[in-house]
Amino acid sequence: MVVVTDTNRSPVIGILAWLFLVISILAGAARLVIKYAIARAFTMDDYLISVAMALSVLQTACVSIAARHGLGQEQSASSHGQLEAALKSVYAAEMLYVACLTFAKLSALMFMTFLMQRTRTVEWGLVVLISAWAVVAEFAVAFQCDLPRPWSWVDNKCFDREAWWQFFGAMNVLTELALIVVPSLLVLQIQMAVARKTVVIGCFLTRLLVVGAIVTELVYRDRSKNAQDPMLAVWVVTICAQLVQCLAIVAACIPHLKPFMDGLQSTGLRLYYLPGERSRRTDYAYGSKEQSVGHELSGLAGVVNRTTVLAGQRQRDWDDALSQTSQSRIIRETKTWVVEEQYHPEAAVSRITDNASSVSHGLPESTTSTTD
Known part of the structure; x- marks a missing residue:
């Protein structure tokens, strides 16, 4: 020893x-x-x-x-x-x-x-x-x-x-x-x-x-x-x-x-690619079914991240035009917002999608009716 x-x-x-x-x-x-x-x-x-x-x-x-x-x-x-x-x-x-x-x-x-x-x-x-x-x-x-x-x-x-x-x-x-x-x-x-x-x-x-x-x-x-x-x-x-x-x-x-x-x-950085994810650059876009306008969102200082906000606007069909009820005079519009925040490191990216609930906006229903 x-x-x-x-x-x-x-x-x-x-x-x-x-x-x-x-x-x-x-x-x-x-x-x-x-x-x-x-x-x-x-x-x-x-x-x-x-x-x-x-x-x-x-x-x-x-x-x-x-x-x-x-x-x-x-x-x-x-x-x-x-x-x-x-x-x-x-x-x-x-x-x-x-x-x-x-x-x-x-x-x-x-x-x-x-x-x-x-x-x-x-x-x-x-x-x-x-x-x-x-x-x-x-x-x-x-x-x-x-x-x-x-x-x-x-x-x-x-x-x-x-x-x-x-x-x-x-x-x-x-x-x-x-x-x-x-x-x-x-x-x-x-x-x-x-x-x-x-x-x-x-x-x-x-x-x-x-x-x-x-x-x-x-x-x-x-x-x-x-x-x-x-x-x-x-x-x-x-x-x-x-x-x-x-x-x-x-x-x-x-x-x-x-x-x-x-x-x-917690700061918004993602360090690794997760399985099935891929990197891509996106813009902030909004519009209706047929057109959209995009704006790029800047990241924080020293961090290259991109945030995508997609605003899809969908208008429901009108009720029967021949209907004479008060419902025929209500305008309904549905907007769907999709918020997508994406990070683009060389070996790490993640996509977070938040779907906000649809909101209906219309004129208040009249309490009286008008007879043609």
Whole structure:
């Protein structure tokens, strides 16, 4: 039985790494189940978060292997073969860590485009920024040390790893803040109850937990630099990185939980295509049997929705023209109103039809009769 001591923290790394993985997988599974129960289909943001979860499984496995071969304990306690296996596992885990965070961010960004029902310049800018950040990070991790052993950061010549990871973490924080601010500004423009608006924005603010974990990771990275035994000193940094990865996936799944979606749909937004529904653009129209006039209704600021009001006018046939009763002089007119509100996100549209009751309008019946 392995005992946790001041010189051996590897069991802590293994236990917490798998615990954080289970939490993230449960959050992702709940999101996918809820999405499929509502829409009976998956969209691009679901595929992206699924890739992020698969990468997190591989990354956690690499961290677990590294912990079994010497990560988190004194370097002198590991043989050369064990140390080499641990360094290679850490090398692979770092590359998978960058990829996992990237796909989790892109999944959250794709969900934002569903809310806005279009991809604006700001969203394209975030896609380019996150993608460029990921590509640069992957190359930096891949070639952090001299070839042919780029994974050997303990005893090989490498660039300033501490400065690089500080830069990586700073960009990580900035992108997380962007994923909070942009959708929150969208929700602020929607006309809805303050309580519901607070709940919706609060769901986006849960990404602040990711920011807090990143800052904690950066603090411990700074404390562990120039350590005499780097394999032992980085155990807290490794746990913080696993926490960041877990929270990044969980934060991308929270907006898909049912209470959040109910809050959004109360604003008039529909997030998914429902079975049998299709998207189409309509106008506000009114008229009689033979002609109608259409007017387009504008949506709320920042939201592309369309409302259709159909006014059908039907006039009942007159009573027998030869009838001399008072009923023959009553004009009856029936109007039927159909209100249809339609939403046109790329992967979500719904149609709500309210049929108002028909109303008859006529002249009051005379109490006296006139004889011709």
